[in-house]
Amino acid sequence: MEVILVRHSVTQGNKEKRFVGRLDVPLAPEGETLARETAPLLPTVEHLYISPMLRCRRTAELLWPGVEHTVVDDLRETDFGPFEGKNHEELKNDPLYQRWLAGEMAVGEPAEDCARRGSRALGRLADDAAARGYERIGVVSHGGLLMGMLTLHGRPSRERFYDWYPQNCGGYRAELCRDPLRLDILGTVGRVRA
Template sequence: MEFVLIRHSLTPGNLEKQYVGSTDQPLAPEGEALARERRERMPEVDGIWVSPLKRCRQTAELLFPGMEQRIVPDLQECDFGDYECKTWEELKDEEIYRAWIGGDMTITFPHGESMEHFIARCRRGIQTVAQEAKALGLERPAIVAHGGTWLVVMGTFGRPERKLYDWQVKNCGGFRVSVQENPFTLKLLEEL
């Protein structure tokens, strides 16, 4: 089985270079246009799973119109707490923020989610999709989620192995991967 892993298209917060996690922003007009433009270059898929946030559901509908969407709460972006909708400029002097961008995956965002919890639920979410897709006999489903979600998922399961931030993906971009079961891995076939 293959997965087509896609990051949602542009939101107003993305255009402002903000950290948008649990805030349920819709796509910006630029994001809608980008998804329509990218639709022709997407691989054929036979199922679709999405994060519950509007930006993912809207992106999925624009890329794969009319397909039934299966919601996966575990693939939702991290809750950045007090850092939600703030920019690098606003956060650059915060000790916890500096530790996080330096690669510390043990931090907890003030009034937000711990990275350990976020990582565990993203891992659980992708494996849940794999089990459901296999049970349905699908060959190439798509999953529309978030940049942070794909960093964690590919940083954990992606092959060949890369440094975590080397798995960053642009809005409305992603990866086509081959799913291996034992051990669970996602072999990179193509960057989208």
């Protein structure tokens, strides 16, 4: 089956380069506009699997109006712990932040745990979609979660985690294989890097 993987649209926190993570923030006005402009560029889907976060739910409504969806808790974003809501400028002199940047310690949810959670979600939604007989589904989630999922399952593989970085309202088309779990990338969708 084919899957369209899309990152949510722009939030105020994204514009300010904040660690939004588990904060349940709405789309910024320009995020609403971007999603409306992106919608005609995306393939149709039979069903959506979405993060429970408001920014993903609203993005899904704007990208694929009226399409039935399933909220999947494991598609939520990484928990950035004490860095939630802050940006680099506010944290740059924080010793804890410096240690985290240097890779000396984890805070909140480690990236590897988020990737494994994304893998679980992918397996479950693949099974659900196959049982329902869907040929093309959509997933609306978060940048960190999607990068982790693609690092584990995207083919051809890429060297680094950030090589999978999706822009807001951008992402990938992939063939979703269930055994073994794999995402064979067919191309990009929506907003892509300039």
